[in-house]
Each structure stands twice: as structure tokens, then as C-alpha cells.
Amino acid sequence: GQQLNQSPQSMFIQEGEDVSMNCTSSSIFNTWLWYKQDPGEGPVLLIALYKAGELTSNGRLTAQFGITRKDSFLNISASIPSDVGIYFCAGQGPRRDDKIIFGKGTRLHILP
């Protein structure tokens, strides 16, 4: 079946640094989604991508749908303390019955 690999598993950065994380899949996707989950809360959608090559921004966040349709990147610029949390990628294949598949998440820590 389809598999999604998200890396890195954890990141430790200084406040103000830029951050980059990515997801790769074993097969092509039609949709890439990026979520953030704060402790004790459900995931909240950050960015949705629907087209290969698409680059979309949401404030300091930018995500790209890879040209091969098998990868996606999320960048956070000038990180701030409230960026701490777990970031999940998710993707869905082109068939109507393809389920949404989630990566295992990247936990972002910001050092004082």
C-alpha cells in the first residue's frame, strides 16, 4: 500500500531560525496537506496543496507540492515560540477510493 515518510522526526532550533521539513511517498498523490498539532489538541490544517509544483504561503509558512507528485516540503521562516508543536503531512492519491494517509509527524522544539 501507499506509504508516507516524514522527516525529520524531531527538530531543535533557536528562535528566529528558519525551519524546513519534508514528506515523501511511495506513490503519486493528488493532494498534500500540512497540519500542526498543539499538545492536547486536534490537528489544525495549515496549508493544502492540489497541484504539482504549487507553492503556497500562509503567513510565515510556505509549502510546496513536489513536481514528481511524490513529495512535499514545509518551510517556516523566522520561528517564534508558538511554532512549537507537531507538524503532520498528509496526502491522498488520485483514485476516488484512496484514503488520506498521514506521516508520523515532525516535533519542533524551540530552544530559548
Added chain:
Amino acid sequence: DVKVTQSSRYLVKRTGEKVFLECVQDMDHENMFWYRQDPGLGLRLIYFSYDVKMKEKGDIPEGYSVSREKKERFSLILESASTNQTSMYLCASLNSPGRKSNQPQHFGDGTRLSIL
């Protein structure tokens, strides 16, 4: 904005009890999902439903059942709770691909269930 509401944020039950987790969405979405989230394992799909009274097994349906009697409500049932079902449970809803394709899922805030 889509609102997905899970009835409890925290729940503590005993082994062998029948447990009901309720989820309600207010956007007339056809599709609803139940996931569990465990450290190191990410989000795993338990069951989903694409219409009233319709259900499909996800990746880990064993020990669970679901009920979708009304479009806005999707219930997850643990028939006889066991300690390995202690987890964070997340409900999500999604519009139908046939109506507007590839709409993002919207999640509830989760229910942290502990089975003693």
C-alpha cells in the same frame, strides 16, 4: 468554519467496559473518520463512514465498532475496553470528493481515553 466536536476531552474507563466516543460535525460533510494517535505511530485510521449507515474498516478496526445513524454524528464504540486501547482518539470530517474534490479533513480536539 467547520466545527468538529468530540463529546469528551478526557475519559477514564475500566477494562471490560463498553465505551462510546461521540463526534458531531456541523458542515453537512458526507465523510467522517475515527483515528487513534499513539507516540511514535502517528495517526492510524480505525473506521470511516462515507454516508449515513455506511461504514468501512480502516487500518486497525479490531476491538472497535462504529455507528452512523445521522449524517452529523459518528460514534466509535469499544465493545469491551482493554488497556491497549488507551490512546488519543481523533474524529475528522471531510466533504465528498464528488461534490468538491480533495477537500482537507477537519479534526476535532481529540478524546484522551485511559483504560484502567
